[in-house]
């Protein structure tokens with residue numbers, strides 16, 4: 001069980017003892033939508049909810065820790081603890097009631113140090129999570145699986161700060177190189193296509209399939225996943241040498257990565 005040396009430790013019980021252990025692979029940042037102190041937040045987790053975060057950062061930058069980083073905390077839905085035992089460490093932060101404000105300079109500084117510690121202590125890789133289960137750093141709103149179907153937490157200002165200041169700051173503080181911006185879309189997961197998605201990603205995929213000579217489109221490609229996308233994708237799989245069930249038109253990670261769908 002790991003406790004951040006710079007944090008004020010206020011362990012929430014019985015959760016701290018009762019909740020299962022995790023192997024921390026992600027750090028997820030939040031806004032509380034309340035301008036509370038660390039002590040007030042501790043009392044709220046302890047008395048009023050079945051939720052809690054691992055950490056809390058006040059406006060002035062003071063950091064509190066409520067749960068050890070190798071114990072599950074319940075702020076990130078399906079990322080709290082996955083069947084393989086991996087899980088996310090959650091960081092709540094003081095904000096205004098609508099979480100429309102920016103993190104204060106003191107909060108930014110604390111988040112950067114905390115993230116760098118997370119990398120050194122637990123080996124969380126210096127990248128922004130590419131999927132809901134991908135190890136790295138993220139914000140609560142990035143993946144619907146991290147909440148009950150989606151959240152606006154943190155607000156737009158903090159989301160921008162995360163990408164432009166906090167995450168690059170973590171990379172620098174941890175002694176890493178800034179990651180190259182990704183040129184291609186990561187595989188969105190097999191389930192994504194099963195739900196008949198409507199997304200610019202489908203159009204981008206379709207354009208690549210056409211460019212590879214794998215078009216089964218009579219019109220389009222367009223943003224809605226259709227049978228024409230599936231038939232086109234099956235052509236791509238056959239072009240790669242797959243057959244049978246491996247060329248059924250449902251995208252998989254290997255064939256997707258080879259398609260090199262540009263960032264949308």
Ligand SMILES: [Zn+2]
Nearest residue numbers: 030031140153
């Ligand atoms: Zn949140």
